[in-house]
Amino acid sequence: MLATRCLSRGTTHARNAPRLSRTIATRSRPQTARVAAHPYAQRRQQHFVRSVAAVTALWATATAWQYLHGERIFREVHAEEPPKEEEPKIKFEAARRAATSIDDNRNLISSQHLQVVKSWENPGVYAWGSNSGRVVAPESDDVYVKSPQRIPFFDGKLLRDIKLERNFAAAIDERGDLLQWGTAFSNDARQPTHTLRGMNLVSLAVSRDRIVALSRSGAVYSIPVSQEEQQSGPKPVSTSWVPFWGASNNISYRTRTPENLAYNEKVTRISSGLEHALMLTSTGRVYSFASGSQDYPRKGQLGIPGLSWGTRPEGAFDMPHEITTLKGFPVSKIATGDFHSLVSDSAGRAFGFGDNSQGQLGFEYNPEATYIDAPSLLPTQRLYSGTAQQASVTNVFAGGNTSFLTIEAQKPNAAPGAIDRVTVDTWSFGFGLTGQLGTGRWIHAQSTPVKVPAFSGLFEYDENTSSVIPIRLAYLSIGANHAAAVMNNVASVVVSGKSRRLTENDTNWGRDILFWGNNEFYQIGTGKRNNVSTPTYLQPLDQAAEAERAASVTGNFVKQKMEREMHRFQITPKTKVKVNGRNVELEQRVECGRGVTAVYSAV
Structure with missing residues (x-):
């Protein structure tokens, strides 16, 4: 119980x-x-x-x-109500700090304005890519420089030109003197060194082992890359206005100015591949010569039919030769790849000669004739068949085994002011296995020119003229297997300290610049190593200034948001500004070399 x-x-x-x-x-x-x-x-x-x-x-x-x-x-345990989740707190954007001046206000509201101002305040050279030859970082033994980094030697300095290879580099300073560095120049040199002085140089081209330099007067010089060869080789005797007075230069070099130039005719442009170089004169004539000393050009890139080491005329092996086949075609642009050449004339025609093993001349590959030793007309009008547009080549670019054309096409009877009156396109052909064609595809050999979508058929509205205008390319810089393009979009550099009739919200902005191609040595500048087949933007070069701007604009929450957003790098166009207390005409320029890239302040 x-x-x-x-x-x-x-x-x-x-x-x-x-x-x-x-x-x-x-x-x-x-x-x-x-x-x-x-x-x-x-x-x-x-x-x-x-x-x-x-x-x-x-x-x-x-x-x-x-x-x-x-x-x-x-x-008791299970009867309790589940804990209530706290509702997320709404984070409001912190108020922007008050600007201390009109210029400070412009920096706060525009990353592009800040980039332009910093390029004026801190001129110099940014470089990145392979550093195996101590080119992009002369004082460092690092093998790579993965993102843009300043070369301290050039801080505050302006340059006329710069050219870079993997093992050596050369630059022309503001006075027109030549600077050289890199392991191929000297294993002991840890910073750029002056070599050829007093020639008033304005532009450079480089071959496998020599530097070709053009002076303001039109004289062309060929200088060995090696410092040892400069010191041990024959040194020409310089002339002087004082009778019976001569002096020996301190380095070895050769003058390669054509001898049969007409009165007032001079060389205005130079371009060099690994073994050959082209010279363009003020009258539209083209000369070629052997620019390297290791091998004589043997792939037709000189443009002289039948010319070889065995058939060359008496005299120096690197004497200039006029390309007589181009007589009657006043040439306005020249370009050279490693072993091929391109030229265009004032009538909008393009010619190619040299190596065509990758289709870099724009002609179908012929296994029985891998090169063409005479300038041959490219059939560019065929690219616009069926459109009723007339095509005109405006520029040519080349590097490595790749070539580019910029073409303007228009309908002859189009109404004035019509949007489709002028179409500006960029075409590429040649080797593209690592993406250097810029078309978004990976192609071993492209013999027929293909349109580069990123630079073709673009338009923008111009407030100054109140009209829609095509966006052209300012220029391309083509390295051995990567490239950069500077767009000629509408820029604004009116805010330079003495501007009038401007509001506090008026800002500067530059030109768009894009990179693509092989990235084995981090030469694209993305910080990664993957190849890029479609032109892409970079972050601003001066990341410290960008981070400082983000910190001053908002609080931590919005600062992190801004850091995640990518402000693109814009390159500063030419304008007159005050640098180091004096007025100069300054711009930023880009140069792609063999596995290396540089952006410098140019005059």
Whole structure:
């Protein structure tokens, strides 16, 4: 009865207790009747009943304890409401700090304005890519420079030109003197060193082992890359206006100015591949010569049919030769790849000669004739067949085994001011396995020119003329297997300290610049190593100034947001500004070399 009362107070288990009690009672009655005849069996029956009662009592006690303690805890734990999730706090953008001046306000509201101002305040050279030849970081032994980094030697300095290869580099300073550095120049040199002085140089081209330099007067010089050869080679005697007075220059070099130039004709442009160079004169004539000393050009890139080491005329092996096939075609632009050449004339025609093993001349590959040794007309009009547009080549570019053309096409009878009156396109052809064609595709050899979408058919609205105008290319810089393009989009550099009729919200902005191609040595500047087949933007070169701007504009939350957003690098166009207390005409320029890239302040 005690067990029965305890069970009746239990929970779920207690509902089964009466059934168990009745079952025990039913079994006990017949067994009790048999006990009178068997005393031993009666004792066993009593022992069994006591055991069952004890087990039942223990089970009932345990059930009651669970009810009083365990179930109560169970109810308490599970009866609680789940904790309420806190609603996310709304983060408001922190207020921008108050500008301290009009110029400070412009810096705060525009990253592009800040880039332009910094390029004026801190002129110099940014370089990145392969540093195996100590070119992009002369004082460092790092193998790579993964993102744009300043060369301290050039801080505050302006240059006329710069050219870079993997193992050597050369530059012309503001005075027109030549600077050289890199392991191919000298293993001991840890910073740029002056070599050829007093020639008033204006532009450079480099071959495998020599530097070709053009002076303002039109003189062309060929200088060995190696400092040892400069010191040990023959040194020409310089002339002087003083009678019977001559002096020996301190380095070895050769003058390669053509001898049969007309009166007032001079060389205005130079370009060099690994073994050959082209010279363009002010009258549109083109000369070529061997620009390297290791191998004589043997792939037709000189543009002289039949010219080879065995058939060359008497005299110096690197004497200039006029490309007479181009007479009657006044040439306006020249370009050279490693072993091929491109030229375009004032009538909008393009010619190619040299190596065509990758289709870099724009002609179908012929295994029986892998090069063309005479200038051949490119069929550019065929690219616009069926459009009723007349095509005119405006510029040519080349580097490595890749070539580019810029073409303007228009309908002869288009209405003045119509948007489709002029279409500006860029075409590429040649080797493109590492993305240097810029078309978004990876092609071993592209012999037919293909349009580069990123630089073709672009238009913008010009507020000055209140009209839609095509966006042209300012220029391309083509390295051995990567490239950069500077767009000629509408820029603004009116805010230069003495501007008038400007509001505090008027800002400067530069020209768009994009990079693509091989990135084995981080020469694209993205900080990564993957090749890029589609032209892409970079972050601003001066990341410290950009971070400082982000910190001053807003609080931490918005600062992190701004750091995630990519402000693109824009290159500063030419304008007159004050640098180091004097007025100069300054711009930023880009130069792609063999696995290296540089952006410098140019005059």
